[in-house]
Amino acid sequence: MATRIRLQRRGKKNQPFYHLVIADGRAPRDGRFIEDLGTYNPLTNPATLNINFDRALYWLETGAAPTDTARAILKREGVYLMKHLRGGIAKGALSEAQAQQKFNAWKQEKDSKLGNIVREEADKARNVKKERLAAETKVKEAMSAKIAARNAEIAAKAAEAAAEAAAEEAPATEEAAPEA
Numbered sequence: 534m535a536t537r538i539r540l541q542r543r544g545k546k547n548q549p550f551y552h553l554v555i556a557d558g559r560a561p562r563d564g565r566f567i568e569d570l571g572t573y574n575p576l577t578n579p580a581t582l583n584i585n586f587d588r589a590l591y592w593l594e595t596g597a598a599p600t601d602t603a604r605a606i607l608k609r610e611g612v613y614l615m616k617h618l619r620g621g622i623a624k625g626a627l628s629e630a631q632a633q634q635k636f637n638a639w640k641q642e643k644d645s646k647l648g649n650i651v652r653e654e655a656d657k658a659r660n661v662k663k664e665r666l667a668a669e670t671k672v673k674e675a676m677s678a679k680i681a682a683r684n685a686e687i688a689a690k691a692a693e694a695a696a697e698a699a700a701e702e703a704p705a706t707e708e709a710a711p712e713a
Contacts, residue, residue, distance in 0.1 A: 535557070554566035554568065555608065579650050594616060
């Protein structure tokens with residue numbers, strides 16, 4: 534039986550979510566599988582991976598052939614590096630402690646790079662929010678200035694009309710007063 538490490542699609546339309554599974558090569562993509570190794574969500578930045586590292590390493594060493602995407606995911610998680618280091622241990626080129634130290638150094642560097650990407654994305658989102666707020670404030674100030682100018686114009690017209698009405702009433706009252 535030829536086993537494959539591949540992605541099994543789940544999720545909704547236009548919202549993919551994948552499970553990394555071990556399956557018989559003849560089984561359909563979303564069909565029967567032997568073991569579920571973890572999940573992969575490509576919609577987040579960076580993509581979210583949750584993989585059972587030990588089981589993935591076991592299946593790789595057993596001879597399961599990954600698809601191209603699954604291979605890229607496993608390389609990103611360091612499964613291929615650990616397989617390579619274990620080969621060096623078996624040949625006697627490295628000790629277990631040296632291999633673990635190399636792997637930990639690689640993993641720490643990889644985590645710091647991913648952390649930088651997450652921080653940059655958060656900074657971009659924060660800057661976009663500030664720019665939107667500044668633009669909205671500008672528009673709001675322009676609208677309030679227009680409204681204030683319009684209200685001042687209306688108040689001036691009302692004051693003019695009141696003055697004209699008072700001027701018209703004053704001579705009328707003066708004319709009415711001598712008759713009485």
